Amino acid sequence: AGDALLLYRMGDFFELFFEDARTASQVLDIALTTRGEPGGDPVPMCGVPVHAATSYVAQLIKAGHRVAIAEPTEKQAEAEAARGPGAPVGRGIVRVVTAASTT
Secondary structure, X not given: OOOEEEEEEEOOEEEEEHHHHHHHHHHHOOOOXXXXXHHHOOEEEEEEEHXXXXXXXXXXXXXXXXXXXXXXXXXXXXXXXXXXXXXXXXXXXXXXXXXHHHO
């Protein structure tokens, strides 16, 4: 879904990163922050609470964007058993929302 904004579930929030975060923060009028500094540059990010995601997704669709929703595909214990302590939890796109899918 390279042409969609990626909402990446991390706990109780859907996070967006890089250009997706810049776009979403402008459309949704929410704060653009940063996270980490891989390669010396902070990563732009923003997020919305999972419990309110439906209204935020609707605003993004109304502004002409497609939205891909990524959810965890495993539990932390499964990730660590497969890839070692502290391994990131696998996630996958479970839904792509477009103007056509919301009518």
